[in-house]
Amino acid sequence: MINVDKSVFIQIINFLFLIWAMNVVLYKPIRKILLQRKEKIAGLEQSIENFGKNAQEKEDAYASGIKEARAKGQKEKEALLLSAQNEEKQLIEKINKKAQEDLVQMRNKIAKDTESVRSSLQNEVDTFAAAIGQKILGRVI
Structure with missing residues (x-):
């Protein structure tokens, strides 16, 4: 059988002191x-996640800006093409009108010359x- 004497209590106190000392x-x-x-x-990890979100937001903003710039450029291009087509049409009409006037003048001159000859x-x-x-x-x- 086990004898319980004061050395057991001392061992328990030593053990508790050792646990306390090791803990501290x-x-x-x-x-x-x-x-x-x-x-x-x-x-x-939170910083990495925030940087990832910021990078994604900036990338989305950049892509959106590029898309808007392309759309704006396309609209300006179409406007310039339409303007150029209108200007070309007006110029062609002006040239045709001038050519018709010159043709009428030449026919009148030829008719006058023919009549005079x-x-x-x-005679x-x-x-x-x-x-x-x-x-x-x-x-x-």
Whole structure:
């Protein structure tokens, strides 16, 4: 059987003192360091998550800005093309109108020239006819 004497109580007191000393000297500092490390890791993970969100937001904003800039550029391009087409149409109409006016003027000039040549030849027909008749007949008509 086990004898319970005062050495057992001393051993229990020694054991409790040793647990208390180990707790103060070893376990609490280690738990404190582990807790600090855990908090630091949690903080770093939160920072990483925040940076990831910020990066995603910035990337989305950049993509949105690019999309808006392209849309704006496309609208400006279409506006410029429409303006150029209208200007081209007006220029072609102006050139066609000028060409029609020039054509009418040339036809009028040709008609006047033809009429003046015809009247001048008409006046000289009698002279030419007399000269031809004289040459054919060999005498003065």
